[in-house]
Amino acid sequence: MKTGIVACYGELLLRLGAPGRQRLLQSPVLDVHIGGAEANVAVSLSQxxxxxxxxxxxxxxALGDAASGELRRHGVDTSRVEAAAGRMGLYFLTTGALQRPSEVIYDRADSAFARGTPADYDWPALLDGAGWLHLSGVTPALGAAVAQTAIDAARTARRLGLGVSFDGNFRPQLWQAWQGNAPGILRQxxxxATVLFADHRDIAVVLGLSFDQAETTERNRAAASAAFEAFPGLRHMACTLRQTYSVDHQGLGAMLFNRNGEVHLAPERTLSAVVDRIGGGDAFAAGILHGLFSQLPDAETLGFGLAAGCLKHSIEGDFNRVSQAEVHALMGEDRLDVRR
Structure with a gap:
């Protein structure tokens, strides 16, 4: 599966986080990172x-300039990122510890991105020269106009012959804020989608089904079968399998499903000292896309995606700042002593 330019449509965000493991505003300091689901994928693929x-x-x-500039620093073309009236979208992060979970507070209403309308986007021009479009479910959760813009983007991409990847990324907080019809919009x-990042919970929400198998792997297998039946253009579906023992100690495995019925399972890797899990799913998605674009065997594609997702847990901030060589080293169980 070869492609040309990969286009990613979504909101660039400022992440404001309490330092270390402090509670939000426990001290009058916030750490700032640039992020966003689609931007995280864009940075990984560019690297x-x-x-x-x-x-x-x-x-x-200046905030918008800084966000665009950070993407350019990682090699992403931002010439189609428009500077417009409105504020930057924000989210606030409190990193958990031990049995206290991390918490996210969204502050994205009326941002320059959220104020956009379908008329603001000339999709044939914006996708000119591209071979692929990546979207996520975070974007349509921001409001009716943004949801329609995302649907227009995906439909235009398919009409022009581009591949489309979609990450379910169901965010109940955002949908509830405007009583959006999540199942109907996400289904469209x-x-x-040519490639779908979703698990049994996402498919259950969208198709109104219930998956009651005893094992998570079997629930995902049944959900993938339902997705391939419901979506004729779908070629691949992938998801992670996460076990959370504490905020710092987790396990991550993954599955990849093909329309031809093949199922690949990557065994769980232990993450015993998590630094930052935000963006881990985006790193996994980018890894799967890299494998597909590079025409790697499916098992290797899944291994690359899982290794990329695991490495993200060692990197502070939203972006997965690792090279192909580092991902391949983890796939090969390279030694963890100092590289000299």
């Missing part, structure tokens, strides 16, 4: 040698 274009809107001020996006 691994793919041509990537970001599409969206940022605030027409999944219908356009």
């Amino acid at each position: 691994w040698g793919h041509a990537v274009r970001m599409i969206g809107r940022v605030s027409a001020n 996006l999944m219908e356009q």
